[in-house]
Amino acid sequence: MTQKTHHDVIIIGAGAAGLSAGLVLARSRASVLLLDAGEPRNAPAAHMHGFLSRDGMVPTEFLAVGRCEATAAGATIQPATVRGIERRDDGGFDVTLTDGTVDIARTLLVATGLKDELPGIPGLSERWGALVHHCPYCHGYEVRDRSIGVIGGFAREISLKQAGLLRRYSDRVSFLTNGIELTATERRYLGAFGIRIIDGTVSRLSGEVDGPVAVSLSDGRSVEYEAVFIAPVPRPTDGLLRSLGCEADPRTGLIAVDATGQTSVFGVWAAGNVVTPSAQVITAAGAGSASAIAINGWLLQQDIAAASAGRQSA
Incomplete structure (x- = not known):
């Protein structure tokens, strides 16, 4: 020593x-x-x-x-x-x-x-920081006017806030519940603000690493976005x-x-x-x-x- x-x-x-x-x-x-x-x-x-x-x-x-x-x-x-x-x-x-x-x-x-700490969704970590983000203030402006998918994460309140904040950057924002049970009030709030709600559990992210991102759901559906946000x-x-x-x-x-x-x-x-x-x-x-x-x-x-x-x- x-x-x-x-x-x-x-x-x-x-x-x-x-x-x-x-x-x-x-x-x-x-x-x-x-x-x-x-x-x-x-x-x-x-x-x-x-x-x-x-x-x-x-x-x-x-x-x-x-x-x-x-x-x-x-x-x-x-x-x-x-x-x-x-x-x-x-x-x-x-x-x-x-x-x-x-x-x-x-x-x-x-x-x-x-x-x-990221959710264990296959394909997420490979796109983290490039096509998948967490902070609207850090990356929202760069994806303005694009299709944005917000995946419900561990932090319920932050996930909902992400969706609301990102609606100011684009009129094509979807909220994928991914295990979050929305109240009737929350559904009205998101819908009134022009945010599409997609119920279901996310099973995988795929597509080229430079985009767009295909978000697959456990029921077989798939939705494509130019940017994805999630709350770790x-x-x-x-x-x-x-x-x-x-x-x-x-x-x-x-x-x-x-x-x-x-x-x-x-x-x-x-x-x-x-x-x-x-x-x-x-x-x-x-x-x-x-x-x-x-x-x-x-x-x-x-x-x-x-x-x-x-x-x-x-």
């Missing part, structure tokens, strides 16, 4: 939130190490949207530019997966990687994002935060943070999808920046307290 040098901050996750925080902290002359497992949530997407000045940018290009900016300011980025974290006697943290290496930090920012279950990768004892919000089950991303554990922050599953790229980047500013202030307070204690004992 190799003991590496101390860092002011270790950021776990180098997506939008982690890189944004790393840039701000490095520019503040903090010693910053970013550890990244290389599994960004939006990797399957061809483009990202809604980010002012970056609309339509390829996600991998966005991350590459962010890495260059953060490292140019002095941050270190290392491809690695964290195995565990332990509190040190001096109040800092030992961060152990899967290869046994240990990095030391005064404070932590966890920006490990989330994973989308977001699973925050918050195991490290929970292992540290960070408290969860009893209402949402998500790790609780304040406006700056500070958790209930002293010296631990979290930002991005790991604590805010609905955050878009621009939102996650902003959260990372806010956490970085708070962390820099926290480091300053610790430095002043240590300097004052040393002066009094001299």
Whole structure:
């Protein structure tokens, strides 16, 4: 096991939130190490949207530019997966990687994002991020005026909201119930809004991977769409935060943070999808920046307290 040098901050996750925080902290002359497992949530997407000045940018290009900016300011980025974290006697943290290496930090920012849990519909995962989407704000504009199928997913309310939102982009929107039992009121609402309701269970997606998508139902019917939306279950990768004892919000089950991303554990922050599953790229980047500013202030307070204690004992 190799003991590496101390860092002011270790950021776990180098997506939008982690890189944004790393840039701000490095520019503040903090010693910053970013550890990244290389599994960004939006990797399957061809483009990202809604980010002012970056609309339509390829996600991998966005991350590459962010890495260059953060490292140019002095941050270190290392491809690695964290195995565990332990509190040190001096109040800092030992961060152990899967290869046994240990990095030391005064404070932590966890920006490990989330994973989308998709229904086990054959043909869905191969089209995820290309022809099958989940966010109307991210991809609705790009499929405007096209035929759109909304497949009922694990999250009932979100599925219905998807259908309503997408109706603003196209007058050819269908809602495939796929196990969701609609109330009479919901049927009236969807019908009045011009959304076609197709009752039945989806058994398969097929067709060329660049479209259109043929949605097959278990009763033998098949409907073709130019774009498909479904609501996956977001699973925050918050195991490290929970292992540290960070408290969860009893209402949402998500790790609780304040406006700056500070958790209930002293010296631990979290930002991005790991604590805010609905955050878009621009939102996650902003959260990372806010956490970085708070962390820099926290480091300053610790430095002043240590300097004052040393002066009094001299």
